[in-house]
Structures are given as structure tokens and as C-alpha cells.
Amino acid sequence: MIKVLVVDDHILIRKGIILLLEAYSDIEVVGEAGDGEEAIILAAKTNPDVILMDISMPNGLDGFMASQEIMHQNKETKVILLTMHDEEVYLRKAIDINVQGYIMKKSQSSELFEAITTVYRGNRYYKAGIPSEQLDKLFDLKGENDASVLTIREQEIVRFVILGYTNKQVSEKLHISPKTVENHKANIMTKLNLKNKSDLIQYGLNNYYYNL
Secondary structure: OEEEEEEOOOHHHHHHHHHHHOOOOOEEEEEEEOOHHHHHHHHHHHOOOEEEEOOOOOOOOOHHHHHHHHHHHOOOOEEEEEEOOOOHHHHHHHHHOOOOEEEEOOOOHHHHHHHHHHHHOOOOEEEOOOOHHHHHHHHHOOOOOHHHHOOHHHHHHHHHHHOOOOHHHHHHHHOOOHHHHHHHHHHHHHHHOOOOHHHHHHHHHHHHHHHO
């Protein structure tokens, strides 16, 4: 029995996915979550074998960051990003953070089942409507994105900076002090060798615009 956790902020989509999975006797849906934070908590409680994870979700913690945190906490859990985005920037980010699967929401239930069983066995499953040669090239380029050096919290802060949030607003969103926000920004600038806020914004737009 493969234990699956379903994560999507749209309840109708979640319920539809669960309904499809219930048709397979060797899959057990152990939980469902509506955002990244809830996904992390449920993953720790239910210890799923595979997580179907939406990318674009509310409250600052998207599918990429939630997946990173979950995979960090449990090396055995496999993640499949289930999304409507087939642009290269999304695929490259998925590859950079070592997500095991990537499929489109418009996929047939048989493809969904194939993706789950494939990653469960330890293999990669990427189907995003681009030529296999282009996908292979993206895997060859893995690791060239500087975003991988940032922690999940630092990635959150970069995204808020792009959106124009002040330190006070970011602190309220993340429940930390404005001083801590400023310290995180300083660490980000040092890690990425950036000189000023304009450089930070440009970096963020180049690496995080998929979730704006």
C-alpha cells in the first residue's frame, strides 16, 4: 500500500484528485492539506510515501519550499509536483531542489498512478509537455541556480522583498522581529554577493517570479 498526501489550496481540485486515487486499491490517501505549512505538519504526522504537491499556494510558503522542508525532514518521502505550469523556470526549480516527479494537472488518472508508483520505486517521473531533449538539458544544468544556497526562510523573505513589503510587514507575516528580517536580508546579500537592494530585487525577479 502506497501512502499518499494530497496538497492543493483549491478544495475541489483536492477532492477530485482523492476521488481518482481511491479507484486504486494499492494507494491509501493518508491526508490532505490546503497550504504549505499544513502540508509540512501533516507530512510529519502521517509519514507519507508520496506527496502530490501544488506549486502556487497562499500564505508565503509555496510548493517548492514546502517540498524542500518535507524532504529535509524525511529523506524517504517522495514529492510529485502536480501543477498547471509547464514553463522552463518551474521545471528548473523542481530539478534544482531534487523533486522526484513533475506532472500536469490535466494529466489522465492513469498517468497520475504511473507517476506515484514510479517515484515510489525510487525513479524519476517528469512529464510537462516539453521535448525529452530539452528536459535532459535542464537536468544537465542542475545546480547552476544560486537559489539553492538560500534557506527556506531566506527564500520567503526574497519573495516578500519583490512584492514591496517593508521589514515590519514581513515580520508580521513571518512572526519574527523586524531586526531578524534585516539580519536575514544581510545574510542573503552576503551569500549571493549582492551590493544593494536593487540587486536583491533583480535577483528575486530572475529566480522567484514564478510565484508572484
